[in-house]
Amino acid sequence: MIRLELTEKSFSGIPVLGPMKLDVARGEVLGLSGASGAGKTTLLRLLAGLDHRFEGSLKVEGRRAMVFQNPTLMPWRRVIDNVTLPTSATETQARAMLDRVGLAGLEDHWPGQISVGQARRVGLARAFVMRPDVLLMDEPFASLDDARVEGLLELTAGLIAETHAAVVIASHAAGELDALATRFARVEGRPARLVQERVRAGS
């Protein structure tokens, strides 16, 4: 569960995020849209606990995981280590998750030897192997072609359904949010506000 009551977030005295309230319950997937530079990543970093310098309050229950805008892999560690080392997952769990995301056989490769799409799958495996209670995804399918995005969307939707986590996914691609989100909001303005848009029918 995520509960944010933000008064202001500023950088060097310049407000970038304005007053906003955000609640995401378990099993909910909040899709955040907005133009590049609107403040989506800043908001996700607050939710992830990576930036504590803001006015307001944040409550996050349970284990957090994040899929970063870049795959954020350690290039000096093999694929399997990139899943086990940060998460403390066992090798068996990591191998099973890598198999699940379609990377069986690539466990002992170096990140430099795999494609961008495969690196993103490693990022997904690292996030989901922890069975997180709160999952934050920042442009998780950026710089991938449509065919690859389609495959990853299906995979991600399945994994989210299994974990039943509270999920916030930021993307400027409406199609990606449509495929995954149960609620939609838009980040816009200067300083940025959160505009609640709609709830998916039937959710």
Added chain:
Amino acid sequence: METGRSFALRNRARLWPNLPVVVASLMALVLLWACLAWWLADPQLAPGPQIVFPTLWTALVSGDLWPDLSATLTRVTAAFGLAMGFGVAIGIALGGSRRADRWFGPWLTVALNIPALVTIVLCYLWIGLNEWAAIAAVSLNKIPMVAVMLREGMVARDTDLSDMARLHCMGWFARLRHILIPQLAPHIMASARAGLALIWKIVLVVEFLGRSNGIGFRIHLDFQMFDIAGVLANALAFVAVMLAVEWGLLAPLAQRASRWRQR
């Protein structure tokens, strides 16, 4: 999957890809030196390799050179260890905190610009003409350079990886081992290689000015006797040791630290 042995063999082959070129290049340098000496035609002022190499050989086989070589190597090792330890720690601290860098960065600039000779003389005056002063003087000369190189490495590191580690609550030791050190390894290796070359030169000055053994002391004696062949022979002996350290230790370490890049 690749075995450890096949990896080691392949690495060894990578380490010495230019061995024939290196040997030919060094031989060409000796040849050039011989030609210059022949052209100058003054064996006392400009002795050629045909004079210097036998001088070196005599010093080696008589056992005369070894104690001094060992003394210098001990000082180089101690000063190198201290300089790398303190330099890496200071560089990480300054590169990791903008506030610390704002306050202490200027100190580093001052330290970088203090001439080596001033530090050496001050250490001898303050601490005395002893081993501690010699090693302290060399370390103090080298620490700022290591710190600056590591500070730049810290500034250039991938902060997304640090965020990823924080998010996953990796412990400080795991972060140091798996996130920070691998990113800083090229900077550590570069400062170690540059530093070793610098340190042994400063050790020689330190020995020249205030020790009663070591290669620098031998060069001092040669200087007083106007024995240029002796100066060159002593310098060559330690250059050979440093080349052995570079090729036998530092180059394989650098190779190992960057093995993931070569896939």
